[in-house]
Every structure is written in C-alpha cells, then in structure tokens.
Amino acid sequence: MKKYLSAKILLPFALLAGSQLAAANTIVTLGDQDFADGATPTTGAFLTAGGGEPAPFNGVFVGSDSGANFSTSWTFSYSAIADTITGGSLKLGIYDHESAASGNQVASFTVNGVDLTGALNTLFEAHGGASREDNVYTLTLPASTFAGLASGTVNVSLALTGPGLGLFGETAFNGAALDFSTLDIATAVPEPLTSTLLLIGVPAVLAAARRKMA
Numbered sequence: 001m002k003k004y005l006s007a008k009i010l011l012p013f014a015l016l017a018g019s020q021l022a023a024a025n026t027i028v029t030l031g032d033q034d035f036a037d038g039a040t041p042t043t044g045a046f047l048t049a050g051g052g053e054p055a056p057f058n059g060v061f062v063g064s065d066s067g068a069n070f071s072t073s074w075t076f077s078y079s080a081i082a083d084t085i086t087g088g089s090l091k092l093g094i095y096d097h098e099s100a101a102s103g104n105q106v107a108s109f110t111v112n113g114v115d116l117t118g119a120l121n122t123l124f125e126a127h128g129g130a131s132r133e134d135n136v137y138t139l140t141l142p143a144s145t146f147a148g149l150a151s152g153t154v155n156v157s158l159a160l161t162g163p164g165l166g167l168f169g170e171t172a173f174n175g176a177a178l179d180f181s182t183l184d185i186a187t188a189v190p191e192p193l194t195s196t197l198l199l200i201g202v203p204a205v206l207a208a209a210r211r212k213m214a
Helices: 007-018 041-048 117-127 143-150 192-213
Strands: 023-028 071-077 084-097 106-111 133-140 153-158 164-166 170-171 175-191
Touching: 007 071, 023 106, 041 175, 071 175, 084 153, 106 117, 117 133, 143 153, 153 175
Parallel strands: none
Antiparallel strands: 023 175, 071 153, 084 133, 084 175, 106 153, 164 170
C-alpha cells in the first residue's frame, strides 16, 4: 500500500515556499515638497522655499504664459538594481500650470525614452482646477520602464503646451515650475534566512518523514 506525506509534514514546506520573496523599495527624491496638493502658495513664498534646492526644483519658473512653454528635464541616480523589479511610480509637484485651459496640456513626457505623454496628460486633465493649479501627481510606471529603472539612471523629460490661462483668458503659452519629484521602485528580493532554512531543514524533515512512514 502506498503511503503519502501527511498535511502536517507538507504544511511547513508550503509556508516556506510562499515566503521566499520579500518586498523592498528604492526611493529617491529630488527637491523638497514645498506645497500640498491643491494648495496655492504665493509666488514669493514658493520661490523662497525652493531657494538652494537643485535645479529645476529651485522655485524658478520655466517659460511663461505669455512667452514660452515649460520644458525641462531631470535625472535620478542610484545604485543599479539586481533584484526583480515588480513596480514603480513617479511623483511630481508642479506649480502654476493650467489643465483647465482647452486641449491637452502635456506636450511630451518621457522616462528613459519611454513615451508616457498620454498617461501623464490624463492625470493632469482629470485633476481639475481653475486658472491656477499647484498639484502633486503620482504616475504608475509601466513594465516597459523596468529595464531602465534597474540601470540606476533614470532620465525624465517634461514639456507643456499652450494654451495657458492668464488674467484675461487663454494665452498662447504655458509656463510653470517644478517643486519636487520622487521615484519609488518596488522589488522582490530573496530572504536569505528562508533559503537557508530550506537548504538545511528540508533533508532532515524528509528523512524524519520516511522513518515515520517505514
């Protein structure tokens, strides 16, 4: 008659197998967050708060609603990631942009060359607002960016397009300023303790099970 390992013996293996991976995050922030989502700090206060922070997060306006569109880029640098990337997000605070103006607002948005213009524009347009918007957005990064995230260097480029909104209605251009940006990368890493337990404990438990079944 065939004999089988009991549920009591198999249960520890199931638990160990299910706990071999642990979650970890690599988080890099450029600039300081100087306003809450939807807040409307004065321009002077925003410029002062950004003083001393690295460009383009130093409170300086790029472009203007009357003269040129906002366009800038920034780079995250960190140690290369060898573990499996399971997800990522990019958060940014942007000051005095106007999604309430007609049409799309994001001219282009790329992360290591991956075009995410439509995704960011959807966030901008869905957030709402009036003639002035100072908002914080969090964009979930697609799997197509994971190889770039693993490299340890992430180049982000953002350009807006007019129309903006001035005192007398829509204008030809859309200027704005960046407040901060945070990159959050989730990874799955092996738990050394679990791996060691499996290597040491499995043979011993199986041997004990065989003796019991003999």
